[in-house]
Amino acid sequence: MTEPASEILAVLIVGAGFSGLAMAIRCRQAGIGPLQVIEKADGIGGTWHDNTYPGAACDIPSHLYSLSFAPKADWSRMYAPQPEILAYLRETAERNGLMPLIRLGTTFRGATWDETRGLWQVETDRGPILTRAIVSGMGGLHHPAYPDIPGRDAFAGAAFHTAAWDHSVDLTGKRVGVIGTGASAIQVVPELAKVAAQLTLFQRTPPWIMPKHDHAIPEGAKARYRRLPLARRLERARLFWLHEVRAFLGFTKVSKLTGQAEALARRHLAKAVTDKDLRAKLTPDYRLGCKRVLISDDYYPTLQRPNVTLETDGIARITETGLTTEAGRSHDLDVIVYATGFDVTATFARMHLVGRDGLRLTQAWSNGMGAYQGITVAGFPNYFMLLGPNSGLGHNSVVSMIEIQVQHVLDCLQTLRTGNRAIEVRPEAQARFLDRIRSRMADSIWQAGGCRSWYLDASGRNTTLWPDSVMAYRRSARRARLSDYRLG
Ligand SMILES: Cc1cc2nc3c(=O)[nH]c(=O)nc-3n(C[C@H](O)[C@H](O)[C@H](O)COP(=O)(O)OP(=O)(O)OC[C@H]3O[C@@H](n4cnc5c(N)ncnc54)[C@H](O)[C@@H]3O)c2cc1C
Numbered sequence: 307m308t309e310p311a312s313e314i315l316a317v318l319i320v321g322a323g324f325s326g327l328a329m330a331i332r333c334r335q336a337g338i339g340p341l342q343v344i345e346k347a348d349g350i351g352g353t354w355h356d357n358t359y360p361g362a363a364c365d366i367p368s369h370l371y372s373l374s375f376a377p378k379a380d381w382s383r384m385y386a387p388q389p390e391i392l393a394y395l396r397e398t399a400e401r402n403g404l405m406p407l408i409r410l411g412t413t414f415r416g417a418t419w420d421e422t423r424g425l426w427q428v429e430t431d432r433g434p435i436l437t438r439a440i441v442s443g444m445g446g447l448h449h450p451a452y453p454d455i456p457g458r459d460a461f462a463g464a465a466f467h468t469a470a471w472d473h474s475v476d477l478t479g480k481r482v483g484v485i486g487t488g489a490s491a492i493q494v495v496p497e498l499a500k501v502a503a504q505l506t507l508f509q510r511t512p513p514w515i516m517p518k519h520d521h522a523i524p525e526g527a528k529a530r531y532r533r534l535p536l537a538r539r540l541e542r543a544r545l546f547w548l549h550e551v552r553a554f555l556g557f558t559k560v561s562k563l564t565g566q567a568e569a570l571a572r573r574h575l576a577k578a579v580t581d582k583d584l585r586a587k588l589t590p591d592y593r594l595g596c597k598r599v600l601i602s603d604d605y606y607p608t609l610q611r612p613n614v615t616l617e618t619d620g621i622a623r624i625t626e627t628g629l630t631t632e633a634g635r636s637h638d639l640d641v642i643v644y645a646t647g648f649d650v651t652a653t654f655a656r657m658h659l660v661g662r663d664g665l666r667l668t669q670a671w672s673n674g675m676g677a678y679q680g681i682t683v684a685g686f687p688n689y690f691m692l693l694g695p696n697s698g699l700g701h702n703s704v705v706s707m708i709e710i711q712v713q714h715v716l717d718c719l720q721t722l723r724t725g726n727r728a729i730e731v732r733p734e735a736q737a738r739f740l741d742r743i744r745s746r747m748a749d750s751i752w753q754a755g756g757c758r759s760w761y762l763d764a765s766g767r768n769t770t771l772w773p774d775s776v777m778a779y780r781r782s783a784r785r786a787r788l789s790d791y792r793l794g
Contacts, residue, residue, distance in 0.1 A: 313377065315437035317719060318428060319343040320414040323352020325443030325692035326763050327395060328373055331402045332712050338719055342437075343404065343596055344430060346413040347794055348630075350399055352445050354392040359468040359490065359643075360497035362388035364512045368702040369531075369538065370545040373398065374709060379531035379538055385520045401571045414444070416658025419687060424690065424727030429658075439688040446693060446770070449652035451760070453485060457624040465642040468494055479503045480640040483629055485621070487513055489600055496604040499614050506615045506637050508629065512758070513611050514571045518601040546776075552701035553598075553775040558748050560593055578606035587618050594754025597702055602701070607750055619763050647760055650770055651675065661686035662730070675769040676743075678736040678790065679783040683709055685729035687794075688722065690715045695769045699776070700761075706776045710784045717786035726793045735790035746773040771772035 319326045322345035330343050343443070347584055349355045364371045368381035376398040382390055399405055415429040417440060428435040450467040452458065456466075466472040468490040483501040484495055487509045499505045531538035554561060571594060579585045587607070607614055615692050619631035628639035659667040665685040679684045680697030681690055694713050699707055718729050749751055752768045753763050761770040 310495070313340055313436075314425065315342055315435065316722070317339050317341040317435040317440045317441060318426070318435055318744050319440045319443055321352060321443035321445060322344060322350035322399070322408055323354070323443060324373070324395070324444050324705055325435075325445065325711075326441075327404065327443075328705075328712050329441050329443060329692060330404050330407060331376065331398070331716065332399055332402075332716055333374075334402065334713040334720070336716055336720070338716075341407060342435070343408040344412040344414055344435075345408060345410050348410055350408060350410070351395045352362060352443075353447060354388055354395060356469050357449055357467070357471075357490070359471045359494045361493040361495075362468075362490070363520075364391060364495060365489065366549065367545045370549065370703045371705055372707060374542070376402070377535070377538060377542075379535075380528040381523055383520060383522050385518065385734065391750065400774065411419065413441075416494055416660070418660040418687075419662055419689075429497075434515065434628055438727075439690065439719060442689070442694070443690045444734040446650045446698065447648040450644070451647050451649040453621070453646050455621050455624050456530070457594040460626050460627045461624050461639075461642060462627075463640045463642065465644070467646070469648070473511050475641060477641060481628075481638060481664050482506070482641045482643060483508060483637060483639040484643045486645035487511065488645060488647050489598055490647070492600050492659060492709050493601045493675070494643065494645060495614075496602075496608040497606045499611050501700045502613065504613050506617055506629075506639070507609070508621055510620065511592075511597070512590050512599045513597060514568070514590050515574060515600045515605060516567075516571050517574050518603045536608075546702070546706065548711050549702040550775055550777065558595070558701065558773055560595075560642070564594055564751075567617060571599075575606060581610070584609065584616065587616055592757035593751060593755035595700065595751040596757040597759040599759075626664050648731070650760060651763055659686065659689070660791075673768050674763055676740045678731040678739045679711075679714060680719075680729040680772070681714055681783065682736075682791075684731050684733040684736045687728035690718065698771045699780070700759075702772055702776050707779060708773065711777075711782050713793070714783050714786050717788075718791070721788065721791075721793055728792075728794045730794075732790055732792055734785075 317333055319329050322343050326343050326490040326578050333341050347355055363385045367384050368386040369452045370376055378394055413431045416430060417426045420427055421445060426437050426440050428437060432448055450469045462470060464475045477498060478501045481504045482498055483506045485493055491695050495507055575588055607616060619633045622630050622632045628637045630636050657667055662685050670683060670685055675695040677691060677694045680694040692708055747768055750773050761768045763769050
């Protein structure tokens with residue numbers, strides 16, 4: 307259905323996850339409008355709308371993994387389950403009057419900068435939109451990645467990705483194969499093992515796993531947080547700093563403390579797994595932090611259940627009845643679950659964005675993605691990204707990064723209310739910033755840690771993560787330095 311473009315928006319926000327919702331709330335509070343949010347899914351929540359697999363939960367404590375300006379006093383657990391996070395995002399959107407501004411089921415297809423009018427002409431599958439500025443909150447983790455294994459279509463049973471869970475399939479009493487051992491796998495495996503007749507976990511690389519210490523938050527603490535907002539803020543600050551020190555504990559570069567963090571994780575493994583052979587299979591051979599460090603209390607115990615098998619041989623092919631390993635072992639399966647993560651560069655690589663003088667984003671990024679503060683790109687005026695290149699995190703809550711970026715974008719949007727038609731990052735400021743990132747990456751754990759992770763692009767560069775602490779990013783990006791921008 308094509309709807310005519312009516313008004314010219316001040317801001318179009320793409321995506322209704324944590325990023326898009328945070329941006330929309332802060333724009334409304336600042337009186338910036340008219341604004342609209344478009345969301346391709348049939349509901350809001352982003353990651354928390356899509357990832358509904360059994361056991362899905364955050365792995366940063368909820369009092370920290372939430373918006374500072376939309377607090378929730380009564381999180382049920384230290385690490386809230388997916389339905390509670392989704393409900394929180396819905397309530398937050400409703401309480402802040404966002405629902406009438408959100409167009410669900412509307413996909414952003416691309417946009418072209420109209421230099422003469424100082425506008426973006428946006429294409430969506432529901433018709434065109436004209437807007438002064440675009441804020442992308444499209445997220446990096448929503449294009450499911452599938453392993454390149456021969457015969458994937460041959461399998462006769464049910465097969466689905468953790469990010470597109472098929473709730474119509476009853477796994478009770480089934481033979482289930484799970485491929486992958488990343489963040490989603492370690493959450494879903496303990497839940498599936500409780501109902502499956504047999505669960506086979508196919509592991510390529512073992513992750514480093516730390517204790518999670520998840521627990522229900524006592525009623526007394528909830529009441530205290532409700533009554534005393536300061537107590538809740540102090541808890542958030544405590545959790546922030548607890549995670550912030552991880553940036554110096556080997557989570558961004560090999561440090562003197564990396565060995566100690568590894569020893570702690572090894573003790574966690576040794577305490578949980580008594581079988582020597584199994585322990586050997588579960589011991590990583592790369593430095594902690596090189597891949598995402600995971601937290602779990604029930605993953606290792608689950609792998610010792612009689613109905614669970616850990617298969618460490620590579621998968622040679624998928625057949626009509628299951629999987630065959632490189633050593634020639636066959637595993638007959640009823641269901642295959644792909645816990646194989648996301649294609650993080652796909653969101654950006656597929657974006658059809660034409661900036662000033664016909665420059666395409668794909669051209670600007672032909673040698674790899676990069677953006678000033680992870681937010682703006684030279685040649686693309688009035689275009690802003692939340693959680694763009696090099697602004698993801700391995701050690702702390704990305705919501706902290708989103709809030710810093712939202713403030714930066716607000717500063718930029720304010721300049722458009724004072725007579726300027728366009729704000730565009732200066733190429734030299736962008737180049738300086740990217741040089742800083744590159745030199746910091748050179749001795750980072752992702753480059754020096756002896757592993758290959760999804761953080762790295764095809765040429766081996768980490769264009770995904772911020773290579774420092776959140777506080778360092780806050781200093782760098784929270785306020786837009788207007789001398790780094792060209793106003794016009
Ligand atoms: C299972 C899981 C657990 C996680 N746990 C944590 C955690 O504990 N702590 C942490 O810090 N991070 C965690 N993350 C990372 C998580 O993605 C971020 O914390 C956060 O949810 C990102 O929010 P976002 O709004 O930027 O992106 P998303 O949540 O991905 O939202 C992006 C939205 O944009 C929409 N969209 C995309 N393209 C288009 C388009 N072309 N047109 C219209 N709409 C579009 C999508 O449908 C989606 O709704 C987790 C990720 C996953 C997958």
